[in-house]
Amino acid sequence: MVGAVLTQNTAWTNVERALARLTGRIALTAEAILALDEADLADALRPSGYFNIKARRLRSFCEGFLAGGGLPGLAALDTAPLRRHLLAIPGVGPETADDMLLYAFARPVFVVDAYTRRVFTRLRLLRGDEGYETIRTAFETALGADVPLFNAYHALIVRHGKEVCRKHPRCDTCCLRGGCPAADEQDHALLTNARSRP
Structure with missing residues (x-):
């Protein structure tokens, strides 16, 4: 505590x-x-x-x-x-x-932190402007009241947010890349920049 x-x-x-x-x-x-x-x-x-x-x-x-x-x-x-x-x-x-x-x-209370917001906003599962209680309730409803699951899920989100889905994401190493609209946008931006170079 x-x-x-x-x-x-x-x-x-x-x-x-x-x-x-x-x-x-x-x-x-x-x-x-x-x-x-x-x-x-x-x-x-x-x-x-x-x-x-x-x-x-x-x-x-x-x-x-x-x-x-x-x-x-x-x-x-x-x-x-x-x-x-x-x-x-x-x-x-x-x-x-x-x-x-x-x-x-x-x-069985889900912890919502900055990593949760970042990862799920990039996945477009959150808009990014939802209030804390709205997000917490959504996770608790989707996952059910399961303390070990909440512990593991939150720990995985924190790890992913620290190591991969950082402020400047490392989409090339992301296990969620295939279903992530933000990764697609980053790929498109990189491709556009590469094409514009002489």
Whole structure:
């Protein structure tokens, strides 16, 4: 859950470095995080970027976590009230809450991230301007309530988005190329450019 807060606007490798620094100073518990001076917490989180903001958000999360009864209290809640509780914590938005629900609480909630939007917009399965809840509901409806499937599917999307369907896509190596309109457009543009050269 701490990782879900820290991964906002940064790569996971930076989060791992921040977690290593943090766990080198304190135990990774809500109580220990709240007991740590905010400046020291921010310093520990420095590798994750936006470290002052993330220190405040992490403290808010820990307060909300404890107010909800910690892991036993929150885990006892049904998914909808648990999601509402998480979303009520300052700094926890839909993606962060759903990340926690899926990975920490094993709830069948699909996580929509920038990779999901990019890959499925290029495949023309999304327009690109849909709201978070619309996309999440579409995935959950299409895939059914299946936690292991959501875990695997989301991990594959993230991997594909990082390695192949990047901001500047590597369509020539893409396993989805045959059914991807964006790859066809890129091929057409490359062909047009090649023909226009003397």
